[in-house]
Amino acid sequence: MGSQETNYQHKYHEHTFRGKRKDEEIIVMLRRHWIILLIECIPLIIFLAVLIAESFFVPFLAQTFPIEINPKFFSLISSFLFLFYWLILFVVWLDYYLDVWIVTDQRIINIEQFSLFRREISELDHGKIQDVTTEVHGIIPTILKFGSVHIQTAGSKTRFEFKQVPDPMLVRTMIMKLQKKSFRESKIKEGELLRGRIS
């Protein structure tokens, strides 16, 4: 293992995930680049500004309303908007935080969270990797060094895709190293098996 991978292992020693094997070590845990979260938060930032402005105008709104309604009722509506804003903020963060690609010393796990009630998990052994390609597309991804990593698997048309992850070149190199290591180990095992059969 290279020094960078060793650093990653040190970084992730406190991390775990559901279904982690006892002898499994996390090499890297990848999420989308932070700029993606920031872009997703732009509507929320605008909405917060509107909410704050609206809470200042509540007394005036109550006066201009055609039917006489208690101003406290408008405050209640405003309070509900803040409550749901708080909830949506965490749902957006969870969607980002739980969307993760985990590279361990044994396999690659792809966990995709779609809102709160849809979650997809798939995994791939290093030995099944055939080809790894990276894609950095656009001005912002080039400047901020993030992009996608596509992993072509053996015997299947589907590809594993790490979406908008930071430093895709480094990720590709790391996965290829793990694939080569796995290939070497499987060849050694095959050799041992054949020798055992012959003798």
Added chain:
Amino acid sequence: MFNPFLIVYFVFLTIFLAGVFAVIYHLQVYKFNEKISLLVTSLFIVGSLILLAVNIVIAIEIDWTEFLIIF
């Protein structure tokens, strides 16, 4: 007697509470790091409780009989 606004209030409150439980469930069950999970869950619960308390105080101050529909 029928108070549609009060019913709507409780419906919204129930939706919010269901959302809170769903977020806490995800934070606790699918956690990747114990420390981050604990920190975010605490922040979320404290924020939710403050906002909920403000909401309930405002709701108590409202005279709900204004919206009463009598058959």
